[in-house]
Amino acid sequence: MSKGITPWEFELEHVDYARIIQEFGLQPMTPELLKRVRTPHRLFKRNLVFAHRDFGRILDAQESGEQFVILTGMMPSGKFHFGHKLIADLMAWYQGQGVMLYIPVSDIEAHVIRGIELEACREITVNEYILNYLALGVDLVSKEKCCLYSQWRNDLVRNFSFKAASKITLSQMHAMYGFSNSDNMGKIFFPFIDAADILHPQLPERGGVKPVLVPVGVDQDIHLRLSRDLAPRFGMIKPSSIYTKMMSGLQGPGSKMSSSKPETAIFLTDSTEAAREKLKDAFTGGRETIQEQKQKGGQPEKCVVYEFLLFHFEDELLESTYNRCTSGDLVCGECKAAVSDRISKFLIEIQRKREEAKLLLPKVFENQPL
Amino acid sequence: MSKGITPWEFELEHVDYARIIQEFGLQPMTPELLKRVRTPHRLFKRNLVFAHRDFGRILDAQESGEQFVILTGMMPSGKFHFGHKLIADLMAWYQGQGVMLYIPVSDIEAHVIRGIELEACREITVNEYILNYLALGVDLVSKEKCCLYSQWRNDLVRNFSFKAASKITLSQMHAMYGFSNSDNMGKIFFPFIDAADILHPQLPERGGVKPVLVPVGVDQDIHLRLSRDLAPRFGMIKPSSIYTKMMSGLQGPGSKMSSSKPETAIFLTDSTEAAREKLKDAFTGGRETIQEQKQKGGQPEKCVVYEFLLFHFEDELLESTYNRCTSGDLVCGECKAAVSDRISKFLIEIQRKREEAKLLLPKVFENQPL
Numbered sequence: 001m002s003k004g005i006t007p008w009e010f011e012l013e014h015v016d017y018a019r020i021i022q023e024f025g026l027q028p029m030t031p032e033l034l035k036r037v038r039t040p041h042r043l044f045k046r047n048l049v050f051a052h053r054d055f056g057r058i059l060d061a062q063e064s065g066e067q068f069v070i071l072t073g074m075m076p077s078g079k080f081h082f083g084h085k086l087i088a089d090l091m092a093w094y095q096g097q098g099v100m101l102y103i104p105v106s107d108i109e110a111h112v113i114r115g116i117e118l119e120a121c122r123e124i125t126v127n128e129y130i131l132n133y134l135a136l137g138v139d140l141v142s143k144e145k146c147c148l149y150s151q152w153r154n155d156l157v158r159n160f161s162f163k164a165a166s167k168i169t170l171s172q173m174h175a176m177y178g179f180s181n182s183d184n185m186g187k188i189f190f191p192f193i194d195a196a197d198i199l200h201p202q203l204p205e206r207g208g209v210k211p212v213l214v215p216v217g218v219d220q221d222i223h224l225r226l227s228r229d230l231a232p233r234f235g236m237i238k239p240s241s242i243y244t245k246m247m248s249g250l251q252g253p254g255s256k257m258s259s260s261k262p263e264t265a266i267f268l269t270d271s272t273e274a275a276r277e278k279l280k281d282a283f284t285g286g287r288e289t290i291q292e293q294k295q296k297g298g299q300p301e302k303c304v305v306y307e308f309l310l311f312h313f314e315d316e317l318l319e320s321t322y323n324r325c326t327s328g329d330l331v332c333g334e335c336k337a338a339v340s341d342r343i344s345k346f347l348i349e350i351q352r353k354r355e356e357a358k359l360l361l362p363k364v365f366e367n368q369p370l
Numbered sequence: 371m372s373k374g375i376t377p378w379e380f381e382l383e384h385v386d387y388a389r390i391i392q393e394f395g396l397q398p399m400t401p402e403l404l405k406r407v408r409t410p411h412r413l414f415k416r417n418l419v420f421a422h423r424d425f426g427r428i429l430d431a432q433e434s435g436e437q438f439v440i441l442t443g444m445m446p447s448g449k450f451h452f453g454h455k456l457i458a459d460l461m462a463w464y465q466g467q468g469v470m471l472y473i474p475v476s477d478i479e480a481h482v483i484r485g486i487e488l489e490a491c492r493e494i495t496v497n498e499y500i501l502n503y504l505a506l507g508v509d510l511v512s513k514e515k516c517c518l519y520s521q522w523r524n525d526l527v528r529n530f531s532f533k534a535a536s537k538i539t540l541s542q543m544h545a546m547y548g549f550s551n552s553d554n555m556g557k558i559f560f561p562f563i564d565a566a567d568i569l570h571p572q573l574p575e576r577g578g579v580k581p582v583l584v585p586v587g588v589d590q591d592i593h594l595r596l597s598r599d600l601a602p603r604f605g606m607i608k609p610s611s612i613y614t615k616m617m618s619g620l621q622g623p624g625s626k627m628s629s630s631k632p633e634t635a636i637f638l639t640d641s642t643e644a645a646r647e648k649l650k651d652a653f654t655g656g657r658e659t660i661q662e663q664k665q666k667g668g669q670p671e672k673c674v675v676y677e678f679l680l681f682h683f684e685d686e687l688l689e690s691t692y693n694r695c696t697s698g699d700l701v702c703g704e705c706k707a708a709v710s711d712r713i714s715k716f717l718i719e720i721q722r723k724r725e726e727a728k729l730l731l732p733k734v735f736e737n738q739p740l
Contacts, residue, residue: 112532155523182539184536185559190532
């Protein structure tokens with residue numbers, strides 16, 4: 001049985017979020033804070049933003065009409081999957097509320113650290129990220145609403161990274177990042193590029209000090225901590241962050257979606273047939289036998305098929321699936337077919353929007369430092 | 371008595387160049403190499419280039435008509451003095467032989483490490499360095515003859531610095547530079563900017579692999595060594611270097627000229643009166659009494675006034691001064707007056723040329739990434 005009573009209080013079982021909060025020193029998301037989120041995005045409504053740092057500062061800003069911005073990076077190292085879509089959806093939602101959006105493309109890191117050729121980085125940035133962001137409703141054209149930039153091209157970021165680096169000693173870096181002497185100097189310096197990405201919206205050239213919200217994975221939280229360490233030394237506000245739960249890979253709860261392993265995730269460029277095949281093989285929360293399933297009900301809290309509904313699709317479909325599954329009324333084959341239909345409908349729609357988005361590309365390149 | 375017989379074999383006494391060569395692992399300059407220098411600059415003729423690394427590679431290139439380039443940095447942290455002039459003269463001489471010149475302006479370092487405000491860096495770069503370089507005959511306007519660039523602005527250099535950094539481990543940096551854990555991360559990363567300056571003329575975007583000659587002080591030799599370590603890992607030729615003797619400060623042989631201490635050096639922007647006053651107070655190789663001077667002769671090898679002639683002025687004046695001084699025919703007061711006259715003539719001329727050079731500034735800014 002799932003821990004929650006309704007799908008809104010649903011808890012995925014495979015990750016111990018309380019432990020993560022403790023380990024990383026995060027603040028748990030609270031009903032009080034969630035109540036203050038205006039016309040909340042489904043991520044907030046469905047208990048999928050589980051932790052934060054100083055999210056209250058962002059809500060304060062929003063309530064008092066103070067300007068704040070939101071920032072999230074693109075790592076152009078593979079295919080765009082439903083995990084990436086989640087963040088793009090959140091970006092579009094904030095942008096729709098008039099919040100300026102910063103999107104650094106981590107191409108220095110992709111090229112230098114991960115060894116991806118520059119042309120490949122470029123191709124992935126455009127065909128996977130930019131087109132899908134545009135198709136998902138993020139405005140990357142308007143300079144007033146978005147600053148999308150390549151780390152190779154943003155002078156402000158790179159120059160600030162050196163200033164930031166001069167404030168932190170080698171032993172502090174050892175303590176924070178646990179570097180060893182065999183780590184290369186690129187890897188050791190990179191955190192300052194990430195910190196400069198996060199802090200640079202507060203530079204005078206970007207209109208000065210302001211709250212910045214960074215939706216970030218716990219694996220990248222260390223850069224947020226470095227940025228928060230650095231902020232007061234430059235008279236800046238410590239950046240805020242929110243942490244969303246992660247969608248599981250298709251192999252089962254807690255497995256990882258990977259943009260370089262097609263069997264682990266559905267990509268937004270997958271054909272409907274490919275998506276259907278992938279979902280057919282996906283791990284579910286079904287019981288050993290149909291008999292048992294009908295008796296005890298399915299287990300959505302262990303089901304990666306259910307996660308697609310939970311993270312991405314309409315309340316009605318989510319709720320009816322949850323109820324029919326847990327009551328034993330729905331078997332996995334039927335459910336997979338229905339979710340496949342929903343995903344296919346989405347993929348056809350997004351494919352069409354990506355084609356339309358191609359017409360916007362010249363304007364994106366004209367307006368953004370890529 | 372001086373060690374040499376003629377001023378051409380003259381050895382300054384205050385620096386043990388043999389020890390420096392040994393300590394830094396340099397190759398001593400040899401008569402065989404010097405013989406191969408075409409229409410040699412006075413620095414070569416007067417035994418003032420005392421050491422090198424792979425200078426033969428540059429001579430090979432020149433003899434076979436292979437393209438090579440010369441590179442030297444500007445550190446915009448103070449006034450331009452006669453020590454800087456020396457390098458500018460060498461640049462102009464090489465450029466006159468058709469050698470492409472690269473001049474990185476170390477403004478990231480000046481700003482981040484030395485704490486000089488960006489506007490001050492800019493002002494010093496233009497009024498001290500660029501105007502004097504132009505006045506001394508260096509062509510900074512033509513893109514074909516010179517690439518003068520700000521480290522803040524050169525994408526190629528900054529991006530290559532990250533690739534270079536990813537080839538070197540932290541423990542290798544410790545071994546080479548002797549960093550301590552309390553050094554800041556800016557200082558620790560900076561060597562890769564310097565190395566990228568030195569290596570980037572060999573990038574495909576700059577016409578590909580070629581010999582590069584770097585006139586460098588032994589205090590900066592470490593960056594040359596890092597660059598030579600890195601070069602083969604990128605399929606590049608190890609850069610060559612030459613090491614010139616250093617002019618002494620006015621306080622005496624071996625004292626340091628400083629661009630921030632007016633009493634130590636004559637600046638190219640000094641008035642003739644100021645220069646005359648400075649030279650009046652300068653340390654000479656004169657004897658205790660005029661009597662003794664007439665008997666034993668003066669000691670040009672210990673004389674900072676003589677250094678001005680040795681490093682900068684015509685053979686005739688150098689030779690006659692040397693002969694009259696060592697024979698006891700010339701006393702210091704008379705000599706100082708004559709050298710002051712020569713310097714004044716030069717300063718008036720350079721002042722006029724700097725005024726003319728101001729007209730070239732818009733073209734410099736138009737053509738160079740500053």
